[in-house]
Every structure is written in structure tokens, then in C-alpha cells.
Amino acid sequence: MFNFKESEEKWKKLWDEEGVYKFNPKSKKEIYSIDSPPPTVSGRMHIGHAFSYSQFDFIARYKRMKGYEIFLPFGTDDNGLATERLVEREKHVKSKDMTRNEFIKLCLQFLEKERPEFTQDWKDLGISCDWDISYSTISDKSRKIAQWSFLDLYKKGRVYRKDAPAMWCPECRTGVSQVEVQDKEIDSSFNDIKFKLQDGKDLIIATTRPELLPACVAVFYNPSDKRYKKYKGKTAKVPLFNFEVPILEDKRADPKKGTGIVMCCTFGDQTDMEWQKAYNLPIKTAITESGHMTEIAGKYKGLELKEARKRMIEDMKKHDLLVSQKPIKHIVNVHERCGTEIEIVKSRQWFVKYLDLRKDMLKWGKELNWHPKFMKHRYDNWIRGLQWDWLISNQRYFGIPFPVWYCDKCGEVIVAKEENLPVDPLTDMPEACPKCKSIKVTPEKDILNTWFTSSLSPQLAIELVKDEDAKKKLFPMSLRPQAHDIITFWLFNTVVKSRLHFNKNPWKDVTISGFLTLGGEKMSKSKGNVVKPQKIMNEYGSDALRYWAASSKLGDDFEYQEKDVITGKKFTTKLINASKFVFMNLKDYKPKKTEIVETDRLFLIQLNKLIKEATENFENYQHHRVKSDLDAFFWKVFCDNYLELIKKRVYNGSEKEKESAMFTLYHTLLAIIKMFAPITPFITEEVFQENFRENEKDKSIHISEWPEEIEIEGKKDDDKKFETLLKLITDIRQKKSEANKPMNSQINLTLEPKRFEALKDFMDDLQGVSNAVSVKQGKFRVEFLS
Numbered sequence: 109m110f111n112f113k114e115s116e117e118k119w120k121k122l123w124d125e126e127g128v129y130k131f132n133p134k135s136k137k138e139i140y141s142i143d144s145p146p147p148t149v150s151g152r153m154h155i156g157h158a159f160s161y162s163q164f165d166f167i168a169r170y171k172r173m174k175g176y177e178i179f180l181p182f183g184t185d186d187n188g189l190a191t192e193r194l195v196e197r198e199k200h201v202k203s204k205d206m207t208r209n210e211f212i213k214l215c216l217q218f219l220e221k222e223r224p225e226f227t228q229d230w231k232d233l234g235i236s237c238d239w240d241i242s243y244s245t246i247s248d249k250s251r252k253i254a255q256w257s258f259l260d261l262y263k264k265g266r267v268y269r270k271d272a273p274a275m276w277c278p279e280c281r282t283g284v285s286q287v288e289v290q291d292k293e294i295d296s297s298f299n300d301i302k303f304k305l306q307d308g309k310d311l312i313i314a315t316t317r318p319e320l321l322p323a324c325v326a327v328f329y330n331p332s333d334k335r336y337k338k339y340k341g342k343t344a345k346v347p348l349f350n351f352e353v354p355i356l357e358d359k360r361a362d363p364k365k366g367t368g369i370v371m372c373c374t375f376g377d378q379t380d381m382e383w384q385k386a387y388n389l390p391i392k393t394a395i396t397e398s399g400h401m402t403e404i405a406g407k408y409k410g411l412e413l414k415e416a417r418k419r420m421i422e423d424m425k426k427h428d429l430l431v432s433q434k435p436i437k438h439i440v441n442v443h444e445r446c447g448t449e450i451e452i453v454k455s456r457q458w459f460v461k462y463l464d465l466r467k468d469m470l471k472w473g474k475e476l477n478w479h480p481k482f483m484k485h486r487y488d489n490w491i492r493g494l495q496w497d498w499l500i501s502n503q504r505y506f507g508i509p510f511p512v513w514y515c516d517k518c519g520e521v522i523v524a525k526e527e528n529l530p531v532d533p534l535t536d537m538p539e540a541c542p543k544c545k546s547i548k549v550t551p552e553k554d555i556l557n558t559w560f561t562s563s564l565s566p567q568l569a570i571e572l573v574k575d576e577d578a579k580k581k582l583f584p585m586s587l588r589p590q591a592h593d594i595i596t597f598w599l600f601n602t603v604v605k606s607r608l609h610f611n612k613n614p615w616k617d618v619t620i621s622g623f624l625t626l627g628g629e630k631m632s633k634s635k636g637n638v639v640k641p642q643k644i645m646n647e648y649g650s651d652a653l654r655y656w657a658a659s660s661k662l663g664d665d666f667e668y669q670e671k672d673v674i675t676g677k678k679f680t681t682k683l684i685n686a687s688k689f690v691f692m693n694l695k696d697y698k699p700k701k702t703e704i705v706e707t708d709r710l711f712l713i714q715l716n717k718l719i720k721e722a723t724e725n726f727e728n729y730q731h732h733r734v735k736s737d738l739d740a741f742f743w744k745v746f747c748d749n750y751l752e753l754i755k756k757r758v759y760n761g762s763e764k765e766k767e768s769a770m771f772t773l774y775h776t777l778l779a780i781i782k783m784f785a786p787i788t789p790f791i792t793e794e795v796f797q798e799n800f801r802e803n804e805k806d807k808s809i810h811i812s813e814w815p816e817e818i819e820i821e822g823k824k825d826d827d828k829k830f831e832t833l834l835k836l837i838t839d840i841r842q843k844k845s846e847a848n849k850p851m852n853s854q855i856n857l858t859l860e861p862k863r864f865e866a867l868k869d870f871m872d873d874l875q876g877v878s879n880a881v882s883v884k885q886g887k888f889r890v891e892f893l894s
Contacts, residue, residue: 110647110684116236119793120231128808129172129236131179131580140176141585142168143566143615144237145598146183146245149222150190152231155631155668156591157639160621163731164589165235167619169786170726172236173814179582181569182230187217187246188558189280189296189445193505194218208534208553215506232652236810245561246508250568251530254561254860255511257605258500259523261460266608267500269521271456273375273384274499275441278399278413279448282503283457288559288597289450292442298366300431303327303423304345304625311344311355312431316438318424319417320373322349322404323394328383329369331357336369346371347429348420350405356387362706375452378495395451397503413451435839458510458554460498462604466491472603479729480663481621482616483592491598498601500557507555513538517546535564563601566614587632588615592622593664619729631668638742639668651788652676657733658787671704679739680791683781686747687795688774693758693825699803702771704820705757706869710833711750713826714741715776722783723814731787738783746776749834749877756876765818778804779815825866832866833874840878843890856882858889 123129133469138329142164147157161251172178195211195218196202205210221242231239243250261267274283296316305312313327324346329336336355343352353371360379372383374391384391393402401416409418424430441450462469469491478484501510511524511531514727520543524531533551540547561568570582584606590598599618606614623630626637644653655676660666687775688695704712718741754769761769785792789810796809836859844851857880859867864885867874881893 110681112651112680113646115794116232116234116790118651119790119797120234122793122797123236123808123810124239126807128810129178129180129238131238131241131573132177133573133575135177137175137177138169139578139581140168141582141587141588143569143585143588143602144180144182145590146185146225146243146562146565148188148190149184149186149219149226150194152226152514153233153641155389155639155641155644156624157230158233158653159624159657159660159666160591160643161230161235162233162590162654163621163660163662164587164619165233165654166658166734166786167587167589167726167729168236169789169810170814171811172810173782173785175813178236178238179241179569179573179585179728180237181241181243181572182227182235182239183243183568184219184223184226185245185558185562186223187244187250187507187561189282189504191215191219192504195506198271199860203505206505207395211505216246219246232645232650233641234654235657236789241569241572243572244507245558245568248530249571249619250561250564251508253564253567254508254556255524255529255531256526257560257564257609258511258556259526259529260609262523264608266461267458268461269456269458271454273381273452274455275450275496276397276453276455276458277443277446277448278395278397278451279446280443280504281397283455283499284443284450284500288444288557289441290444291439292447292449293437294440294449296436296438298434298436299421299424300367300433301347302429302431303347303371306337306342311339313369313371315371316436317373317376317402317417318420319405319408319413320376320394321346321371321420322401322406322408323373323375323392324353325373325374325389325392326372326383326387327355327369328351328358328360328361329355330361330363330374333361333363333368335580348423348427351628355863358383358386375454377452381452391454393454395453397453399448401452411430419520421823429724457499458501459496460560460604460608461498462608463494463497465604466494468607469600469604472607472613475613476603477616478559479619480661483595483618483663483838486592486595487600490600500560501554501555503553504555506624507558508561509533509555509591510552512552513549515541515544515546515549516550517541518544520544522549559597559601562598563605565598565602566606568879583610584613585615587617587619589619589621592620595620617729620663622660622663625665625667629663644673646675648661648673648677649680649790651680651791655735655788658731661732662729673719676788679742680788680790682743682747683784683788683791683795685776686742686751687781687799689751690777691799694770694774694799697770697774699771699774702767704771705768706766707873708768708772708792709820710816710826710830710870711745712772713774713822714745714818715779716820719779719783719815726786729732734783738780738787742780742784745834746780750776753837753873753877757873775818782809782812783814785809829866829870832863833870836863836867837877839888840890847892849892852879854879854881854893856880856884856893858884858886858891860888863888 168178168180195215277284298314299318300312300314303313305311327344340357342355345352345357346674372380374384375381392404394404396402399413401411403409443450470488473484473487509532513522513533520541522538522541566583566585570579573579602614618624631638656672721737722734757765758769781792781795793809
């Protein structure tokens, strides 16, 4: 019985020892480069990784067989919050309870130990990276590149530091960029609250956030709303806090929302920010960076936001200031890392200026080749919805620091010199302030947002190559493969950085994979509906998992079903058995030019069609079509029909008939395993090494040439004849099955004149496969002889 575990270990060892996947920078071949996603080091490889990484590995393996020099690096994204949380969990520590240097040292030690086991999962899956070209987003080289990027953008006037409203996560205690925010529907309530007018009358204002009352700076209504026109220029008194704010009109107030008049607080949302700026309103800070109420909240100072909301509502009820409450569901922004509701707080942060480039961004996206095309809409929609410049500073310990200090005497921003990178401003000191020559400086303690570094993934990989000529050929890269959920994170930011630094797109093609689902829902650790790829590979083999992944279409979400993996395992068994049968009859066979009999010619015409279609589909990143077509040909055409058709001829035919069958068997099976090789690398290597290696020059199937169409003359009715032949074989088998007769039972066969004429050149093989003693013309009939 075939032992897939032993086979996989054997071929992984061969690939490693022979350097099958090594990138040769001196190669004269055209380079095909893949900007492979660096997975976050936050545990083991998950099923989504196995799914999407298999898909771009299909392309890498295909392109390698097509004669390209493949640049496929492997990176790990390990300077982010996910790694920080993992270290805290595994080491039972809290970063905030340690010095920054102590925690960074602990993280680096943990990663050094964790990374090899983490990476092994990808090797076990058969991902054909050059494992000597691997990077970590926290390495010295990556820190240098990320800090260079900051300096370059600083020189170009594209980064700035400003004390301004910014999105803030109270749980992670860090500023977050728009790309790190997700929409989440929550249960809430509209609270109709009484503001008091100057004449003592009530002005009812609806709000979902009464805890922001102490930060109220104005009240707005729409100029078209006749209900409130009379209040223009007047003031209203804020309940519980009894200070007055102006009543203003602005078209951004929605007359149909709530009571149609709205309070402006600094800051509740994006519109509040716009109003504050447009009307030069004061800034009042009601919420601390830890998510508690500030001193302006009076007796509510120090309370967490939800508790403050609860107590304010209770107090308004006591003082007859709450008219009504209506339960609603509404969308709020949450931090994608922890799910905490985002607040907008005034803080000093670093930003990349890019809102002025939105038209250019749309143009840049149009220049990419999107697969599938409709995924470009997500990129476009994101750009059209941009409201903030890119916040790139995070208030955390572990990460890449800004190469910046501030002069204590004159406030000058002091940036590191490029030749000194990477630097840690906490421990490295700059030269004297270039403006006032003071040596007293304060280091920047914030770190660069992890996406600021990840968006340099092409450079992180390319800079690992020492050959300068090869580097020039590697950028722009050929392909960016990724999932659709990080188009706005990774793809968009990489395009922006590439354009700002180099004035060119980072790649030519983009492939977008979908989500994995289980029971119709996206797989998620929090939902508990995850499947471990390690368990699948251990039970069914890596090829079975890849075979399943190949069934999915780019861009579409895909349901995990174990039965599909089992089918993959059955395929590997069938391929082994088919190859054994073929080579049982091809002992000592040496490929040579042979005169082809008609059945074999017809079959080879179909093989040529398959090769042509598989090539075209791989070129268009349609791996699911390749797999589907190969499956149908291998199971139905090759195994079920062709092997049965030529059995009798192989055993008892003339020398010419045997030679033709052997030629066809050899070249067909070789073409089949080569076309399956990108999808199922282990079993195809097994069949190649055991059966073809002696005659083929290549040390691995994965560096052999992609199959070319066999030179053979075709005729216009070949397809029709082939379909007729397969249909007849199926009809005969069905008749035998209906009569409860074994498939090898002898028959007399009668065929309609039209079908008889079409198949006259294949009669010997037809009689062999059907065990027909005679074939004559007439009405279709199968007569059993016993």
C-alpha cells in the first residue's frame, strides 16, 4: 500500500538537497517574481493560509515548468500587535508592565524559537519557495528599509506630525489608521434629550452617545429644515452640564435622522471633526486614551464610557431631561485587531499625506491586471470613501521605531541620517540639533504602524538578493496574490508606497482569493468553526489538501467539505495504480518516434486539446478550470476508457499496434502528471521518479518542461468521432449493467449504419473493450452469448 507520509518526506528532502526551488540571480531566463504574503506569526498555519498559498504556488510551479526563473521568497510578518499579543499570552506577561527594551528582547527571543516550526507548515504543504530567501518584518534589514521609507517620504513632504483628532483604540491604547477599522453592527438606542433654549423651552435632540454631552460645542440643523430656522444664531443649554452652545445651520445635518437637529461634540465622528474645523469651534476632550471620562465630565470623571452613559441616562431620567429611548441597531467602527469601539481623540500623531492623490490612486489601480476583474471595485470604492490621511504612528512597545528625535530647546524635528539606519531613538543619540546646535533631545517613543512596513514587502524580499543586476529585473514584480479582505490594507498601501517612492506600480498582475467558509460562515477562531490543516495533511496527505484548494475559483468564497479532500486522496491512489498498470506494460520501453494507429491518434488529439486549454487557463490564473479539465480527462477518458480500449492490443496486438499504444501511454501519462504537478507536487514527483526518471533528463518533475502538444495530424470530425466512441462504450456498459452481466461478458454487437461508419477505423479496439465477437449494421442491439 502506498505510504504518502514516507513519500512526502522523501521528496521534500530531494527538493531541498537538489535546490530544485532555488532562485538563480545569474540565470538568463526571464524572471517571474511573486510578492508572496508574509503570514503573521500568531500561532500555526491555519486552513485559510493553506488554501490561498496553495493557489499561488500552483502558478509558481506552472511558470517554473514554462521556463521562467522563479523568485518566490517567504516572509513572516512579526512586528505587529498579533505577535505582541501572542508573546504576552505564551509568556504570561503584559508589555505595559515591562520596559520597552525588555519586551522587545523577549519578543525577538520568542520569534527566533517559534519561526522554524511556524515555517515548517508551509514546507509540509509543498509551497515551492526558495527558503534561503526569507525575511522577517522585524529584522535589522526590514527596520532599515522601513525607516528609509519614512525618511524618503519626509524629504518629499509626504509625512507630517500633527496634534489633531485621530482614531484611537482604548483597549490597545494606540492610534489606528482608517484601514485598521471595521464596521460592526451593535444594539444601541436613540436617546431623545431636552436641551434648554434661551426662552426656557425645550429643544429635543436625539443621540446615541449621551456620554459625549460634556464635549458638546454646538448644535446643528439643516438649512432646509423649516422647524429650526427660527433658532439660527441663538444658543441652547446642554443638559446635566448647564453650559450654552451656539445653534448653527449646515447641510450635513440630516433632517430625517433622529429629531433632525444634532449635537456636535469633539469628537464623536467624522462629521463632528468637519464641523469643528469649518466653524472654528473649541476642542473639548471628554474621553481619555484609556477609554475613561476626563475632568470636564464633572462627577462622571474616571468612569468607563458605558458606565458613564448609564449614569447620565439615569440622572436625566431623575431630572426629567430624557423624553424617550428608542432601541436601534447601528454601525460603529471597531478596531480590527481587538473588536473595541473606536474613539476619536485629540493626539499628536504622524500621518502620510495622500488624500490629495485620490484621482491618481484610481488611475494606478486601473493599470494593474486584476484577477478576477471585479475585485478592482473594492479598491476603487475604498479610495472613494477615504476620509483621513494615513495615520502611521502606533503607541506600542514592539515594532519599528520612528528614526526621529525632538530638540528640547527649539522643538526642531531631528531625523536620522540614512547611513546610520536602523536606529532606535531611545538608545541611539543624534548629533547636535541642526537648527540651534543643542544636544538635549527627546526621542520619539511611538513605532511605525505595521502596515507601513508590510507595504514594503517587494523591497523586503528583493533586498535579500545581492546581485544588483538581478534586483533591477525583479521590480516591478510579476504577481501579488492575496485575499480580498486585505485589499484595503496590504494591496492599496503597497501601491501607494511604490508610487510615492518609485513612481511605478509594484507588480503587473494581482490575484485575489476568497474566504473559506464552514457551514456557510467564514471560518474564525472566535466562532470555533476552524479546521486545522495539519490534521488534514496528517490524515489524507498534503496533495489531497492542495487538490481540494484547486477546486475553488479566484475571488469566490469557498466551503470546506471533507469529502472533497477525501476525493483528493482517492485521486493520489488512482494515479499510483494507473501508473503501475501503464509501466507494467512498458518494461524497458524507450520513447521513440512511432507510427500511430487510428484510436491512438484520436486519443492524442484530445490530449493536445487538454494541454492547450490547461496552458491557457494557467496563464489566466484559472487553476480551478485546469483541475476540473484534468480530472475529467484522467478519470473518464484515460482510466475508464483509453486504458480499457488498448488492453487487448497491448497484450495481443501486432508489433506496430503495441508500439503505438506504448508511445501513447508513455506520453499521455507523462503529460498528465506534468499538468497535475503544480497542483499535487508530491504524488506526481513519486510517479515521475519511479517511472520516468530513467528516460527523462530532469532531476525533478518540477523543473521539467511543461508538456507541448504532440505533433500529429488532426481531422475536422475528430471530436465528433471521439464523442461517438465514448458514448458507445458507455451505452454497451449500461446494457450489461441492466442485464446484470459482468463487463467482460461476450456479446454480438449491432450498430446503426451511421455510428458503424463513424467508428469503422476503431473496430478492433472497440471489440476489445466491449468483448464483442462480432459487429454488424442494423438497429442498435447488444446480444449476450451466454
